[in-house]
Amino acid sequence: MLVIDDLTVRLDDWTGRYDLTVPHGALAAMVGPSGGGKSTLLHAIAGFERPASGRLVFDGIDLLPLKPAARPVAIVFQDHNLLPDLTALQNAGLALSPSLRLSASDRKAVGAMLDRVGLAGMEARLPSELSGGQRQRVALARAMLTTRPLLLLDEPLTGLDPAMRAGMVDLIDALRREKGLTVLMTTHTPDDVEGRADRIVTVADGRIVTP
Numbered sequence: 001m002l003v004i005d006d007l008t009v010r011l012d013d014w015t016g017r018y019d020l021t022v023p024h025g026a027l028a029a030m031v032g033p034s035g036g037g038k039s040t041l042l043h044a045i046a047g048f049e050r051p052a053s054g055r056l057v058f059d060g061i062d063l064l065p066l067k068p069a070a071r072p073v074a075i076v077f078q079d080h081n082l083l084p085d086l087t088a089l090q091n092a093g094l095a096l097s098p099s100l101r102l103s104a105s106d107r108k109a110v111g112a113m114l115d116r117v118g119l120a121g122m123e124a125r126l127p128s129e130l131s132g133g134q135r136q137r138v139a140l141a142r143a144m145l146t147t148r149p150l151l152l153l154d155e156p157l158t159g160l161d162p163a164m165r166a167g168m169v170d171l172i173d174a175l176r177r178e179k180g181l182t183v184l185m186t187t188h189t190p191d192d193v194e195g196r197a198d199r200i201v202t203v204a205d206g207r208i209v210t211p
C-alpha cells in the first residue's frame with residue numbers, strides 16, 4: 001500500500017498538500033488541470049522533490065529518508081528521458097548497468113523486455129528513429145527492468161493516437177498484473193483509463209480531490 005499523508009511540497013510560492021492511499025497492486029490514475037500538481041507529486045514520491053512535511057510510506061517502508069536510487073520506485077518522466085545517441089537496447093539497458101557494460105545475459109534480458117513492450121527488431125534504433133509511442137515503450141522497458149515494485153508514469157499516453165493509447169494501457173495493466181506492481185500514473189485523457197484503473201483521482205491546486 002502506498003500511503004501519502006498530508007505530504008506538503010513547496011515550490012517557490014506554490015504549495016501542494018497531498019493525501020492519497022493506493023492499495024498494493026492497484027492501478028491509480030491522476031487527472032486534472034495543467035499545473036494542478038500531478039507531476040510534482042510523482043517527483044516527490046521518486047525523491048526528486050523534498051517535501052517540507054508529511055508522511056510517505058510504501059509497503060511499510062518510510063520513503064522520505066531514502067535517496068531516489070534507494071527507493072523501491074521506478075519512474076518514467078514526461079519527456080521519456082532517453083539519451084539521443086544510444087540505441088533502444090542501450091537506453092533500456094541503462095536500468096541494468098549505468099555504464100552500459102551489459103553482459104550477454106543482461107542483453108538477453110533487455111531484448112526480452114523490448115519484445116515484451118512490442119519493440120522486437122527495433123533494438124538498434126536511435127530515439128530519433130522511433131515514433132513517440134515507441135520511445136515511450138523504450139522508457140517503460142527501462143523502468144520495468146529495474147524490477148522496482150512501485151511504478152510511476154508521468155503522462156504515458158500523451159502524444160499517442162487513440163489505438164496506441166489503448167495499447168499502452170493494456171501493456172501497463174498486463175505488466176502490473178504479471179509483476180504485482182503498484183502503479184500511479186497521470187493522464188490528460190481519463191476516458192483511456194476508465195474501467196481499467198482501480199482509482200481515478202483529480203488533482204487541482206495542489207490538492208487531491210477525491211471524486
Ligand SMILES: Nc1ncnc2c1ncn2[C@@H]1O[C@H](COP(=O)(O)OP(=O)(O)OP(=O)(O)O)[C@@H](O)[C@H]1O
Nearest residue numbers: 011012013014032033034035036037038039040041
Ligand atoms: N521548479 C518550480 N518552481 C516553482 N514552481 C514550480 C516549479 N515546478 C512546477 N511549479 C509549479 O507547480 C505547480 C504544479 O506543477 P506540476 O508540473 O506538478 O503540474 P501538473 O499537474 O503535472 O501539470 P501538467 O498536467 O501540465 O503536467 C504549477 O503551478 C507549476 O507552475
